[in-house]
Amino acid sequence: MSVRKVLVVGGGITGSVLSLALAQRGVEVDLVEIAPAWSGVGHGITIQGNALKALRSVGVLDRILEHAVTFDLVRMRRADGELIAEIEAAHTGGADLPSTAGALRSDLQNALCEAVYAQGVTVHLGVSVQRLEQSADTTRVTFTDGTTGHYDLVVGADGTNSQMRSMIGIDARPKPVGMSIFRVVAARPPELDCSELYYGGPRYKAGYTPIAADQCYAFPITRFRTAATSALAADALSPAGPLRVGVIGSGFEAQNHVRALAALRELSSVTVFSPNPASRARFTERLADLGLPLGTAESAAAAVEGADLVLCAARSWDEQPTLREAPAGSTVASIGSALPEQRELGVEVLARADLIVADMVDEVAHDTGDLLAAEASGVDCSDKIVSLADVVSGRVAGRSGPDSLVVYKSVGSVVQELAVASMCAWRAGELSLGTTLPVTLSPVAK
Numbered sequence: 001m002s003v004r005k006v007l008v009v010g011g012g013i014t015g016s017v018l019s020l021a022l023a024q025r026g027v028e029v030d031l032v033e034i035a036p037a038w039s040g041v042g043h044g045i046t047i048q049g050n051a052l053k054a055l056r057s058v059g060v061l062d063r064i065l066e067h068a069v070t071f072d073l074v075r076m077r078r079a080d081g082e083l084i085a086e087i088e089a090a091h092t093g094g095a096d097l098p099s100t101a102g103a104l105r106s107d108l109q110n111a112l113c114e115a116v117y118a119q120g121v122t123v124h125l126g127v128s129v130q131r132l133e134q135s136a137d138t139t140r141v142t143f144t145d146g147t148t149g150h151y152d153l154v155v156g157a158d159g160t161n162s163q164m165r166s167m168i169g170i171d172a173r174p175k176p177v178g179m180s181i182f183r184v185v186a187a188r189p190p191e192l193d194c195s196e197l198y199y200g201g202p203r204y205k206a207g208y209t210p211i212a213a214d215q216c217y218a219f220p221i222t223r224f225r226t227a228a229t230s231a232l233a234a235d236a237l238s239p240a241g242p243l244r245v246g247v248i249g250s251g252f253e254a255q256n257h258v259r260a261l262a263a264l265r266e267l268s269s270v271t272v273f274s275p276n277p278a279s280r281a282r283f284t285e286r287l288a289d290l291g292l293p294l295g296t297a298e299s300a301a302a303a304v305e306g307a308d309l310v311l312c313a314a315r316s317w318d319e320q321p322t323l324r325e326a327p328a329g330s331t332v333a334s335i336g337s338a339l340p341e342q343r344e345l346g347v348e349v350l351a352r353a354d355l356i357v358a359d360m361v362d363e364v365a366h367d368t369g370d371l372l373a374a375e376a377s378g379v380d381c382s383d384k385i386v387s388l389a390d391v392v393s394g395r396v397a398g399r400s401g402p403d404s405l406v407v408y409k410s411v412g413s414v415v416q417e418l419a420v421a422s423m424c425a426w427r428a429g430e431l432s433l434g435t436t437l438p439v440t441l442s443p444v445a446k
């Protein structure tokens, strides 16, 4: 069967480049983009050689390079600016193309949009697919605006949370790995002539990429926000006095949480459970510098027995809750189940809770496996779920008495990360800590 008419769903980089390539080969293309306005957001993007090759093949490269910056090097530095290595980047698109280009996403997307229209692709904005009906020689598509169309081929190019993928029965979803990134467009210092990466410790990275004659973008990557916000919640919701802490999970988040808690409250004991004894031992070794009484337990129940504060920080992908019972009067902080398919707290814990405090109320109530399981079991939590911001600001009361069970559930939000980053920068300045990097960034509005 020859392909004469194609529907492309999603007008990002993939959908746009594909639409162009098909239209250039004489295929009739309809493109539907759910956003009512079609343009790229303003931050920067690093385009590698192989992507430059694809952009050249559909005829948009010259237009993109009018504003972009090309370079063939990458520099790696320590946090104090000392050079670790300067590496020639591979020419993955071929020797006749630069290894890398930095550009504004909006410039890239605008160039693609203009080319897509110019090539005669029919674009429908603010529209998506409602239904697909496949027969032997065509697919009938019903769109969200009520119109229909018949296609030889339908392509889902609708990004990481693709609805098209679910529509054809693929239920794979992205899984967070605990890493986040911010980007800011800033004035480009003259000496910044290629991507530079700054490494501070084993997990933290920042960097800059030039994207125009006078602009660059910067990208810090951090992993502090969850522990910082949980410590704030635990402090606000736990009884006064030294805290006995039971920890389920022994990984990076669990360790970082204990450090953050110890910075805010006196901890009289910390007992960890993790299924692997070697992981438990590593947890106590890595926190030894805190000088706390650290212990290990053979089960989750034993770790939390008698605890004032229970920390659940074990990623649970097998849909088995890791905590089924919590001591009366305790505060339970649950940070390891942020997606519908993840479980951490048993329905019993949520049913018994007097108050559920959420960093993001809507996401916790409707998108986390624990709350979804409670709803499915007929446990209605809607009357007792409040936001952490309301508790911290005093708009809503927190713990009501020494015996009440309070649950704090976190899914995380970018605002927490920004708050933590700005506090770190402010404190570092106050204490004259840190190193001034050899570039100055002045954010610009885009």
Ligand SMILES: Cc1cc2nc3c(=O)[nH]c(=O)nc-3n(C[C@H](O)[C@H](O)[C@H](O)COP(=O)(O)OP(=O)(O)OC[C@H]3O[C@@H](n4cnc5c(N)ncnc54)[C@H](O)[C@@H]3O)c2cc1C
Pocket: 009, 010, 011, 012, 013, 014, 015, 032, 033, 034, 035, 044, 045, 046, 047, 048, 051, 127, 128, 129, 157, 158, 159, 160, 162, 163, 164, 181
């Ligand atoms: C913070 C960040 C930085 C990145 N930096 C780089 C980088 O420097 N270099 C690099 O090469 N890659 C980078 N990436 C990855 C890159 O952005 C993606 O690989 C790329 O955007 C994927 O393009 P796409 O068209 O497949 O999906 P998307 O860009 O997600 O586009 C999907 C499009 O489909 C639309 N859509 C969604 N649902 C529907 C629907 N139901 N119906 C119709 N339309 C729909 C969306 O509105 C969107 O326009 C970065 C990603 C992130 C998140």
